[in-house]
Amino acid sequence: MTVQDTPPTGTTRRGDFAELHRRVSDAGLLRRRPLYYAGRSAALFAALALLLAWFVVLGASWWQLCLAPLFAFVIGQLALLGHDVAHHAVFAGRRATDLAGIVLGNLVVGMSYGWWVSDHNRHHAHPNREGHDPAADSLLFARTTEQAVRTRGLRRLAAKYQAELFFPLLSLQALGLLVATCLTLTRGTVRYPALERTLAALHYALAAALLAVVLTPLQALAFAVLFGAVLGVYLGCIFAPNHKGMPMTGPDAERADFLRRQVLPSRNLRAGRFVHFLFGGLGYQIEHHLFPAMPVAALRPASRIVRDYCAQVGVPYSEAGPVACFREILRDLRAIGRSLPADPAQSAPPTRPTAPEPTRPTAPEPQAAPEAEAAAR
Numbered sequence: 001m002t003v004q005d006t007p008p009t010g011t012t013r014r015g016d017f018a019e020l021h022r023r024v025s026d027a028g029l030l031r032r033r034p035l036y037y038a039g040r041s042a043a044l045f046a047a048l049a050l051l052l053a054w055f056v057v058l059g060a061s062w063w064q065l066c067l068a069p070l071f072a073f074v075i076g077q078l079a080l081l082g083h084d085v086a087h088h089a090v091f092a093g094r095r096a097t098d099l100a101g102i103v104l105g106n107l108v109v110g111m112s113y114g115w116w117v118s119d120h121n122r123h124h125a126h127p128n129r130e131g132h133d134p135a136a137d138s139l140l141f142a143r144t145t146e147q148a149v150r151t152r153g154l155r156r157l158a159a160k161y162q163a164e165l166f167f168p169l170l171s172l173q174a175l176g177l178l179v180a181t182c183l184t185l186t187r188g189t190v191r192y193p194a195l196e197r198t199l200a201a202l203h204y205a206l207a208a209a210l211l212a213v214v215l216t217p218l219q220a221l222a223f224a225v226l227f228g229a230v231l232g233v234y235l236g237c238i239f240a241p242n243h244k245g246m247p248m249t250g251p252d253a254e255r256a257d258f259l260r261r262q263v264l265p266s267r268n269l270r271a272g273r274f275v276h277f278l279f280g281g282l283g284y285q286i287e288h289h290l291f292p293a294m295p296v297a298a299l300r301p302a303s304r305i306v307r308d309y310c311a312q313v314g315v316p317y318s319e320a321g322p323v324a325c326f327r328e329i330l331r332d333l334r335a336i337g338r339s340l341p342a343d344p345a346q347s348a349p350p351t352r353p354t355a356p357e358p359t360r361p362t363a364p365e366p367q368a369a370p371e372a373e374a375a376a377r
Contacts, residue, residue, distance in 0.1 A: 017259040017290075020309045024291060027305060029298040034042065036297045037090045041081060043308045047074050048108075052210075060216050068223050072230035079109045079235065080280030086117055102192060106199035110207070112181040114190025124292060128265035129249045135239070136248065139176070140169045143250055145339050163334035170236030171229035178228075238278075241269050241325045242285040245332040246318065260315055262289040268303065268319035275322065276300065286317065 051071055058064055081105035084090055091097045098113075105113030119134040126132035130144055142148035142159040151159045158165055182269060184190060211220035234254045246265045256264075269275065269283030276283045281296030282304050288294070294302060310317040320328060 008190045010018075016313055016315075018258055020259065020290070020306065023305055023309065024294075024302055027301065029302045029305075030291065030294055032089065032092070033297055034090070037081075037294060039082070039360045044074060044078050044081060048078070055210070056214060058187045059214060060219060062219060062222075064215060064223055065226055068226040072227050075109055076231055076234045076238075077280065078104060079111065080165070080238070080282070082109060082113070083120075083280070083282075084296055086113070086120070086342060089295045102196060102199060106181075106196050107203050110181065110200060110203040111177045112184045112190060112196055112200065114192065114196055115180055115184035118190075124289065127289060128243050128246060135243060140172060141166075141244070141333060142336050143244070145336055148336050148340050160337045160340045162337045163330045166330060166333060167233060170233045170240075173232030174228040175232065176283060232238070238280065238282055240329055241267060241320075241322075242282060243267065245253055245325075245328040259290070259313075262286070263310060263315050263317065266318070267325065268317075269325060270319045270321045273300075286319075 009329075051067060051074060055064065055067055055071075058067070082101055085097060085101045085104060088097055091100060100112045101117070105111050105116060123133050123135050128136050128143075130136050130147070136143050137147070139155075140158075140164050142151065148156075148159045158169065162169065181200060184194065185200055188197075190196050211223060215223060243265055246267050249261070251266055263286050266286045266289050268286050269279060269282060282288060282301050283300035287299045287302045287306050290306065291302065307317050307319075
């Protein structure tokens with residue numbers, strides 16, 4: 001049930017990724033860092049405990065709304081910690097990984113760990129491929145004109161103006177996670193359904209009880225809505241720069257080698273250490289896709305090796321600052337939305353509009369390469 005942490009079997013230019021893997025491994029960047037994760041975990045749980053104590057002491061006050069964004073930030077950071085756990089960046093064994101992931105995901109964050117792992121595995125295997133990557137088939141945003149043309153009613157109106165509605169729509173991300181969790185645990189389609197159901201139910205029971213005991217009903221509702229909206233925007237802003245606005249991939253991408261299949265549809269965030277801390281390290285999306293089990297603390301030094309190597313072998317390495325990154329995303333969403341006629345009956349045969357140029361030009365589609373074994377973890 002853990003997230004896939006080795007390159008999937010398929011056609012690959014063995015020399016390209018194997019050489020990069022050797023360089024990164026020789027630099028010691030694939031070693032686990034238990035002290036880093038122990039310190040990070042202790043700091044986050046201490047922050048959560050402090051916020052809970054502050055919440056109880058403050059009592060039934062509208063000032064509690066000031067704490068909601070802080071709770072959203074800490075819970076978001078704990079969700080990112082769970083992401084690293086699922087990728088085997090923290091524990092080597094499957095049992096320890098699954099147990100820690102379920103505790104973090106279901107009990108602490110309130111999100112089904114099993115559902116998330118299933119979705120995330122498919123995303124890593126087929127980044128930015130419609131019909132295969134769940135992140136490319138979002139209910140909130142149309143990533144291709146074909147997706148936009150298929151929308152109807154209110155969803156079509158949202159697709160037409162999705163660039164303008166980008167941040168308001170992100171506020172629904174947390175609600176989407178709740179719905180996906182409820183559906184998944186109701187159907188029992190995870191490896192440990194009883195444990196996941198129990199811990200998720202405990203999470204929401206404790207949260208509801210805490211709100212009901214400390215706040216008035218109206219304050220509790222306002223707190224829950226604000227917390228969910230901020231958490232959704234926070235997580236959405238972390239994940240959006242990774243692939244949105246980058247080229248979508250098709251069947252030909254499956255014949256590409258692992259290096260190009262992961263690098264070409266991904267974008268790094270060019271920013272300082274504080275911004276990357278806020279993003280939980282996922283601003284180094286290219287390195288994360290190439291080496292999913294790499295500890296977050298190693299992604300920054302690895303990016304220098306990967307960037308130089310991509311330049312050496314002629315693979316475009318896209319990165320942009322935060323403002324430029326979101327500008328590219330909004331431009332792509334606007335181009336897709338504006339391609340829709342007002343009347344659904346007037347929809348033209350689905351063709352995707354030309355995507356905006358990435359930060360660096362995209363290389364020609366690589367030819368199929370001979371099959372090779374997947375690189376070591």
